[in-house]
Amino acid sequence: MYWEENLETMNEGTLKEMQLKLVNQTLAKAVEAPFYRNISSKKLRTLDEIREIPFTRKQDLREHFPYGFLRTDLSEAVRLHSSSGTTGNPTVVFHTRTDIENWTNQVARCMYMIGVRPGDVFQNTMGYGLFTGGLGFHYGAEKIGALTIPIGPGNSKRQVWFMQTFGTTVVHILPSYALRLYSIFEEMNVDPKKDTQLKTFIIGSEPHSEELRREIEDLFGVKAYNSYGLSEVCGPGVGFECPYQKGIHLWEDYYYVEIIDPETGEVLPDGEEGELVLTTLQREAMPLLRYRTGDLTRVLPGKCECGRIHKRIERIKGRADDMLIINGVNIFPIQIEETIMRVPGVGKNYLIEVKTENFMDKLYVKVEVDKEIFEGTLAGLTGLQKKLTEELKAEITVTPTVQLVEPGTLPVWEGKAKRVQDLRSK
Amino acid sequence: MAYHLSIFVENRPGKLEKITKVLADNGINIRAISLASAGEFGVVKLLVNEGDRAFAALQEQNITVSKRRILVILLPDSPGAMYDLLVVLAEKNINLEDCYGFVVESKKQAAVVIEAEKYPLAEGVLKEKGYKLLSDQELAAI
Numbered sequence: 001m002y003w004e005e006n007l008e009t010m011n012e013g014t015l016k017e018m019q020l021k022l023v024n025q026t027l028a029k030a031v032e033a034p035f036y037r038n039i040s041s042k043k044l045r046t047l048d049e050i051r052e053i054p055f056t057r058k059q060d061l062r063e064h065f066p067y068g069f070l071r072t073d074l075s076e077a078v079r080l081h082s083s084s085g086t087t088g089n090p091t092v093v094f095h096t097r098t099d100i101e102n103w104t105n106q107v108a109r110c111m112y113m114i115g116v117r118p119g120d121v122f123q124n125t126m127g128y129g130l131f132t133g134g135l136g137f138h139y140g141a142e143k144i145g146a147l148t149i150p151i152g153p154g155n156s157k158r159q160v161w162f163m164q165t166f167g168t169t170v171v172h173i174l175p176s177y178a179l180r181l182y183s184i185f186e187e188m189n190v191d192p193k194k195d196t197q198l199k200t201f202i203i204g205s206e207p208h209s210e211e212l213r214r215e216i217e218d219l220f221g222v223k224a225y226n227s228y229g230l231s232e233v234c235g236p237g238v239g240f241e242c243p244y245q246k247g248i249h250l251w252e253d254y255y256y257v258e259i260i261d262p263e264t265g266e267v268l269p270d271g272e273e274g275e276l277v278l279t280t281l282q283r284e285a286m287p288l289l290r291y292r293t294g295d296l297t298r299v300l301p302g303k304c305e306c307g308r309i310h311k312r313i314e315r316i317k318g319r320a321d322d323m324l325i326i327n328g329v330n331i332f333p334i335q336i337e338e339t340i341m342r343v344p345g346v347g348k349n350y351l352i353e354v355k356t357e358n359f360m361d362k363l364y365v366k367v368e369v370d371k372e373i374f375e376g377t378l379a380g381l382t383g384l385q386k387k388l389t390e391e392l393k394a395e396i397t398v399t400p401t402v403q404l405v406e407p408g409t410l411p412v413w414e415g416k417a418k419r420v421q422d423l424r425s426k
Numbered sequence: 427m428a429y430h431l432s433i434f435v436e437n438r439p440g441k442l443e444k445i446t447k448v449l450a451d452n453g454i455n456i457r458a459i460s461l462a463s464a465g466e467f468g469v470v471k472l473l474v475n476e477g478d479r480a481f482a483a484l485q486e487q488n489i490t491v492s493k494r495r496i497l498v499i500l501l502p503d504s505p506g507a508m509y510d511l512l513v514v515l516a517e518k519n520i521n522l523e524d525c526y527g528f529v530v531e532s533k534k535q536a537a538v539v540i541e542a543e544k545y546p547l548a549e550g551v552l553k554e555k556g557y558k559l560l561s562d563q564e565l566a567a568i
Contacts, residue, residue: 369434369490376432376492377523378462378469385464404467406436408488 001306003112004105007253008308015309019256020047022281027053030287033071035064039289050256050279051267055290058321061232062089069286070094077285081231082130084397085335093231094285100139102282103234106251107140110240113249113306114200114225116170118145121197123168125177126205126328127153132235133205133328137172140237146170153177156184164190167197171222174328175208178216178224179359193221202227204236205328206361207316226315230293233280239313247300247312254282257311258290259299262320270299275320276313294321322420324354326361331396333420336365339395345373345384349410352420361424363400365392368407428498428562430539431472431481434490437463445470445489452483457568458539460526471524473498473539475566494524496539497548498560503529503536511538514555520548530568537568 002008010018024043030036035056044050061069070077072094079095095103116122122141128134128150141148151162153174159181162168173181178201185192192198198220203213204227216224228248229236239250250257256279259268268274276293280286296319300312324331333352340350347368355362367388369381381404388402413419435441442461449456449472457473474480477493484491501507508527515522524541537560542548552559560568 371485371488371490374434374490374492376469376494378464381434381467381469382464404434404436406434406441406488407490409436 001113002308003109008109008310010309012309015252016047018253019281020044022253023047023050023256023279026279026281026283026287026289029071029284030289033069033286035060035068036071036287036289047256050258050290053289055260055265055277055292056288057292058091058232058294061091065090066092069288071287072096072285081132081235083231083330085395089332089335091232093234095234096284098284099234102254103136103237104139104143106234106237106254107136108143109251110227110237111137111140111144111146111170111202113240113242113308114202114223115243116141116144116146116200120144120146120169121149121167122146122170122172123149123151123159123162123166125151125153125159125171125173131329132229132231133172136229136235136237137202141170156181157188160184160188160190163192163196163198169197170200170202171198172202172204172227174205175203175212175216175224176206176327176356176360178203178220179212182219183359192219198222200225204228206325207318210315228313228316230295232291232293233278233283233288238278242304242306242308244305246304247314249304249306249308249310249312250278252310255279256281257299257313259297260292262292262296270311271301273298273314273317292320294319294323296320324352324420324422326354326363326398329396329398331363331398335395336392336400337419339391340365340367340388343384343388343391345370345380346388346404347407349412350419351410354420354422354424356424363398364403365400366403366405366410368410369404371407428496428560428565429477429493430496431474431477431484432492432494433470433472433484434467435461435470436467437465442470444487445472445484448483448487448489449474449480452479454480454483457565458526458528458537460524462524471526471539473528473565475568477562494541495545496541497545497552498565499538499540499552500530500558500560501527501536501538503531503533507536508538511552511557514551514557515540515542515548518544518547518551520544520551 031041076096077094078097081093083091126133201222201224203224213224225241228239239248258277259274262275276295278291280288296317297313347370351366353364385402393399455475460471521543527538529536
């Protein structure tokens, strides 16, 4: 039942000893990256001394784009992943061959933990490409020896057809898309419980409730496991639920885990809710020290019945910043704002609405027509709407519905937070 | 030379009402109105007796309005008159961007409003063919 029994079930003392050694190795590596060159590389005597190291923020990754965090020679890097955006602020992450192997191993450990074995048929409906969700699981599944179908997202009828035809047993899927897909099963008159071999769903990339998980399990007759990851430290595979489904184990031989008060930065004891902070312990190309994930959660106290030593966190409660997750894609309102600002014909005021439509997230962007530039034709307006839609899609990769409204009709607010209205059903 | 007002309007109840209220409050008379919709929004074209005053009043109410140059052509109010006019324009390969009309005097005279892409050419061709084009002053006097 363990992928790496000694690493998963070691005792606390061994883990701490290993972590201290790995933290010190990581510090020694990190100072070779331009961003960390002024950090003290003095060896830590205890893990608690890590608190003297300043936090690294997403903003730092953007501001030191593209090579500020790269510590190896570019020739040692074999892979690049990137967040959306082209306006100077995408988050770019490099991987050495060892980084990819470690990442693959983490995903394999996660999948093995929930029973994926050679002989399983794994259908990966996550996006391939710069987004880490697709490739991360792809390599993990292949490492285990499961037959891997890199089908990617969309084309729901084809998804169902593959599931039926090739006896898919394991599916990696966005929780919102799982509900949508069920409606396609109904439309096609296919009963997932009787007409397929489905047994396991891996759901992740977007926050979801326990109720939604249970609903997915009931609809498809599967066990659904919550997957946690972030592209800044690799992608999926950072944490995963074990068969007990009581929290997400974070792999502490790969990450040093802290929970902090997002306001004060103070480290909180286990059990208290705050922002998850991770220090990578084995990353080569881009070690990150005390990286603020922006994800709000808490460490669940006590040992897990599965016997693994690795800390468990509760499912993600939300974000410490204003990041939006739309059908699994991470978007910051600033990306939308900057795009609107550089398209002539619309005012500076805007409103972002996110709704649930047909089980999926739908993004609406409302902008005011600029009175001074309005030249009076319907073609001009539809052209403006199309241009904004295209520019936004290029920036955030999600296609929004752009709504043109009359000047002075959107509320005027200070700051970005209130310009975003999240009306999604939870 | 004549112009009408082109107004951006959201396709929601009460939006058009707000525009006509501004005109009513200012004692401005509407000669003709047309509306083109692209779903959630559209453009209203208004031909009024006092264009400058209407334009200022609408702007003051924060309404997105612009002036568009038009040709207002007098036609006999009889079958075939519109066809004859369009033959003249088509022969010169002149495309219409917008077009609407109204009756000036029943069974006698009608007016057609056009926005043409080749404005000076259109004006010249129509004058040459003997069509009467109305100026702002003449429009106001109708």
